[in-house]
């Protein structure tokens with residue numbers, strides 16, 4: 318890992334072309350290193366179980382989805398027809414009528430959240446943005462970019478927003494309205510905010526716009542008992558974000574931003590591309606749209622449901638095993654993030670665990686197997702044993 322701005326000497330880009338063999342060796346070494354490590358990456362939500370190399374032809378064409386997925390443009394290098402199919406499918410999973418939804422494939426969950434929050438802020442120009450202390454750190458960046466006041470509401474010990482405090486804070490903002498970010502699957506503890514309760518509590522400020530950050534759990538919740546209640550099923554929800562490189566698994570970072578069409582009136586005309594453009598960027602990865610369309614269509618809703626159930630079952634398996642080795646694991650409802658006592662540093666490093674203060678977590682996305690969880694638990698047991706033996710006063 319490199320911590321400085323200067324590159325490794327063997328990677329320096331020179332004045333003259335480098336020998337092709339050397340470059341290929343560098344890339345192959347990189348690929349095999351990543352592959353070797355993938356099975357033990359437990360702490361991060363990107364599903365690494367996928368293969369797209371049979372679609373390598375995509376690497377020899379340029380695919381750029383400039384402007385709205387629904388708009389024509391003159392470049393002839395777009396895959397917007399596939400992007401629209403992705404948006405339609407995701408809108409249905411989120412309990413919306415696809416005909417009433419504007420959406421597009423973004424560079425990641427953070428852009429999709431920024432898009433939704435911007436729509437809420439446009440609708441309610443005097444409102445502050447409210448989110449919980451467990452909301453994703455990029456929400457601060459978004460609020461800063463929009464020069465909008467951000468009010469951070471406490472969360473409870475499991476990571477869900479304290480709705481009573483939200484209500485108190487909104488009472489002090491009577492008449493201004495409220496743009497509330499509700500998280501469905503927090504990054505650290507997998508907690509879901511109660512969207513109905515949030516919408517109700519925030520009415521103390523006046524009109525309410527809820528943006529749902531389902532970056533983590535947007536492809537899990539639609540396959541649980543919450544399926545009919547979540548997302549756009551609630552009338553206060555104006556927009557929603559789902560990261561696609563997490564539960565699904567993708568070779569490129571991407572997400573889907575969805576928004577009720579009536580919130581997207583500010584249609585910017587990109588004169589140069591002769592397409593309408595309400596997105597936050599100009600050029601967008603068409604490669605991501607093609608791969609997403611392919612991955613979703615190949616699994617279908619049934620395959621995605623199996624993925625989600627496997628992840629939820631695997632999380633319960635991890636809780637059982639971690640319990641046996643005395644690390645106090647716990648799991649929020651409908652969550653794939655297993656939280657437990659922070660282990661020794663070498664264990665965190667070997668299994669790429671995410672840590673926060675006194676706890677660590679693992680996320681049971683597709684590449685996480687019972688074997689690796691067992692391996693982790695063996696390491697935790699061995700570490701506990703060596704500490705017991707080393708403890709002073711033992712004799």
Ligand SMILES: *Cc1c(COP(=O)(O)O)cnc(C)c1O
Nearest residue numbers: 425426427453502504532533560
């Ligand atoms: C991962 C995540 C994000 C950010 O999404 P990226 O796709 O990594 O930009 C936002 N919110 C939550 C809850 C997340 O888990």
